[in-house]
Amino acid sequence: MNYIKAFAPATVANVACGFDIFGFALDEPGDIVELRKRDEPGIIIKDIIGDEGRLPREPERNAVSVVMLKFLEHIGSTQGVEVTLHKNMPLGSGMGSSSASSVVGIFAINELLGRPLTQRELLPFAMEGERIACGAAHADNVGPSLLGGFVVIRSYSPLDVFKVKVPDELYCTLVHPDVEVNTKDARYILRNEVSLKNTISQMGNVAGLIAGLMQEDYDLVSRSMVDVIIEPVRSILIPEFDHVKQAALDSGALGCSISGAGPSMFALSRGRDTAERVAKTMSEAFGSVGITTKSYVSQINQQGPKVLETA
Amino acid sequence: MNYIKAFAPATVANVACGFDIFGFALDEPGDIVELRKRDEPGIIIKDIIGDEGRLPREPERNAVSVVMLKFLEHIGSTQGVEVTLHKNMPLGSGMGSSSASSVVGIFAINELLGRPLTQRELLPFAMEGERIACGAAHADNVGPSLLGGFVVIRSYSPLDVFKVKVPDELYCTLVHPDVEVNTKDARYILRNEVSLKNTISQMGNVAGLIAGLMQEDYDLVSRSMVDVIIEPVRSILIPEFDHVKQAALDSGALGCSISGAGPSMFALSRGRDTAERVAKTMSEAFGSVGITTKSYVSQINQQGPKVLETA
Known part of the structure; x- marks a missing residue:
């Protein structure tokens, strides 16, 4: 070759x-x-x-x-x-x-x-x-x-x-708003200490997300897509974060949060149709304040x- | 009735x-x-x-x-x-x-x-x-x-x-040393803050333990039975903790830690024979400093x- x-x-x-x-x-x-x-x-x-x-x-x-x-x-x-x-x-x-x-x-x-x-x-x-x-x-x-x-x-x-293993019908919506966040900055603003209470909450959600994915329990996946440690801090770097997240949930997403260090946001949904609808409403929510977006809908790539x- | x-x-x-x-x-x-x-x-x-x-x-x-x-x-x-x-x-x-x-x-x-x-x-x-x-x-x-x-x-x-769901061959060894720890005290000595680094480690182990149990991957269960937050603090209340834990691991236990707030210690093993052997060596380790014990070997009770x- x-x-x-x-x-x-x-x-x-x-x-x-x-x-x-x-x-x-x-x-x-x-x-x-x-x-x-x-x-x-x-x-x-x-x-x-x-x-x-x-x-x-x-x-x-x-x-x-x-x-x-x-x-x-x-x-x-x-x-x-x-x-x-x-x-x-x-x-x-x-x-x-x-x-x-x-x-x-x-x-x-x-x-x-x-x-x-x-x-x-x-x-x-x-x-x-x-x-x-x-x-x-x-x-x-x-x-x-x-x-x-x-x-x-x-x-x-x-x-x-x-x-x-993840459920077959699990789809991801990824929306990239045309604003830039430096990954080093996004890490810099995190606190080095976490309350024991929040650590316990996060551990519960970690356990719930793994079990939910493996048991194909979409409802448990949805309840577990909660981040009490990082999202509350990093989301302030993303314009319209709360609005976009709520739009995703209102359109039927199981959950929605920051992709990596942002500013892209992702949502998980059951079925491609829902994931496509979620892409549309998330993009509209960014668009309502003049932010252009590019969005992708995809299953979890196993290869x-x-x-x-x-x- | x-x-x-x-x-x-x-x-x-x-x-x-x-x-x-x-x-x-x-x-x-x-x-x-x-x-x-x-x-x-x-x-x-x-x-x-x-x-x-x-x-x-x-x-x-x-x-x-x-x-x-x-x-x-x-x-x-x-x-x-x-x-x-x-x-x-x-x-x-x-x-x-x-x-x-x-x-x-x-x-x-x-x-x-x-x-x-x-x-x-x-x-x-x-x-x-x-x-x-x-x-x-x-x-x-x-x-x-x-x-x-x-x-x-x-x-x-x-x-x-x-x-x-847990694997069929998973057995618990529970050893109660004849010393008393007040649960309120055991909670009192914990710090209210956890480093982000330790939170991440603990989350990784939580995910690993759940996936290991569900996938019947005993080796992953073993690698995930690590507590970097609570055990290092509470174990100081249990005489001979390190010695007893090492005895359990040396006898083939997948992992060993504090049961609840202690002073009882538990181990998980693959198979009843190993769990029985672990019970014996843990009890001997406590016994080496004159602490009497009562031990139990049991599958996970599903009922x-x-x-x-x-x-």
Whole structure:
């Protein structure tokens, strides 16, 4: 194989109650990378399309390529690669944009070189890309983007990640308002201490969401999509948050919260029709104050990254 | 029916990571109550056996009978009842002693009067008994004692309780050392604030324990039986805690922690043989410093309270 074109999905992290531990993958949008082997060693970023020139072109500073550098060093390869990245989602959007780049990069190079590592073994590399992009090696976006499905990060040290089965009729509505929140800022405003009372509430909702998903109990999923710790703080960074959330719930969503660090918001619904209706009313709610949006409706993507083309 | 004799099981609350939200029921020990209808109104405690005279004999101050007073008031009955309570577990033991009394009391009176309320409707009454006995209306012991199985209290306000399926081969070892911890003290020493980092760790373990139980993944159950919030504080009240816990793990237990507020300790194991071996080594570890113990090995009791005899 001399050429590969691959895709990795956007993701919703936190999922209301599961700050830093829950995330799931979407069918769309997602980043696409094209890799072509070079005769000389070294990684070159040939082009990045769709980032409005905002991402670094130096291989060691871009999430898509830094993971490849680490990977090549790990397997002791001097293979040279030319990279073209198609950014299909906005930066700093709360949709796991940098994670999709890290994952598509590490997935594609592993495939291009004959799959020396398993998918799970790629996770620490993808997390390293996340560290370059946002300062901390979180796994709640790269985990689901790489592994597909609904992913739980039980522990970071040692890294312990598992998947949870979700109901077939579960659909996600993701709405991106055209305002930007810096992930580092969104983390900065969080308090370092949580009341024991709120910790207990959040634990109850975490248990309820996992059990609700696994038991296909949509009502329990709905009751458990409550975040008493992060959402009350971060939602102040998102204009019209309360209004948009209420619109989603009024349209039949099981629950609605911030996607990752925001400003994107997500809702879960039973059935595609409801999820489409929720997308419409959430977008209208943002639109009522003049904020334009882009929305996506998708099942939970069970596959993760995929090969689109090889040569 | 003029007479009923009923049983309600001891319970393990908290279950390592699930402070105030997790609990499960045991096959033994458990409290037994005998109720006999009286011709005159009013509740009389005729006898309490096994409490060494330490429990109050006034009906409005004892967990077993205060729940009956609330129940009779609720259904508008003036039925008189004579109560005999057999306490089959030590007080302040962390085995849900007061909860077993509340549950057996409310269960028995409901049966005696022709079951005017469903089992679930009895829960708030049993919680009221818990308030009398230990100052707060917790549900992590009365919930499993009344409903059987592994119970999650997702929320206290509104009360939202659900059950989680557990693997068939899951066995509990419960070891009661002959030292006493007052539940009010055990709660008093807890900090009111938790670091966000520890909250995230605990949430990961809560998710892991629920998924591990439901997926019958014993290894995930084992990895998730970690409590970074409560156990480090409360374990200092239990002599030889670290030593006893290590003995349990060395003997093959999946995990080991404090049962409720202690001083009893519990372990979960795969299979009865392992659970029996764990009971032996935990008891020996307490015994090495001259502390006598009583131990119980049991599957998770799925039934909750039961009628033993009627007339």
